[in-house]
Amino acid sequence: MKIEHVAIYVKDLEKTKEFYVKYFNAEAGALYHNKATGFKSYFLSFQSGARLEIMHKTDLEPNILTGHLGYAHLAFSLGSEEAVNTLTAKLEKDGHKILSAPRITGDGYYESVIADPDDNLIELTK
The missing domain is CATH 3.10.180.10 (2,3-Dihydroxybiphenyl 1,2-Dioxygenase, domain 1)
Structure with a gap:
């Protein structure tokens, strides 16, 4: 499945x-x-x-809540820390929201968090 x-x-x-x-x-x-x-x-x-x-x-009416149940984020694995850094920088240069700069998280992921045009969260991971 x-x-x-x-x-x-x-x-x-x-x-x-x-x-x-x-x-x-x-x-x-x-x-x-x-x-x-x-x-x-x-x-x-x-x-x-x-x-x-x-x-x-x-x-449709917007349903933007903080801490709600349901969709949290999409995660895209880019394959390397360099790829995460590069795409994050490109998105920032193009004016998109960077919510969390590239970093190692508490659970060991290398990631940044950005928002798509509708403020849906996207994790860019190694």
Whole structure:
């Protein structure tokens, strides 16, 4: 058994798609649009085989809570400390939020934490 994909709602579907394509080499599938409900989505595929579905509906309200149950973050393993440092610096240079600079965590991970365009947390790990 494997997880087939993870899905998240986003405010700006195109902006979020381009973010994951540009920084994480995602391959975007075709836009799905249900005109009756206003629902739109893209499936983003990564080299590892993992998939992320980004979804949008115009009538959704933001649900930003601190310390809530549910989705916490996505983690991308980049393969080396240098790759974590490089991508973190590129994201910062391009104006994206860096929530935690590259560091060794208490549980031994080398990581940084950034936010995607909708403030979803992403861990960049070794």
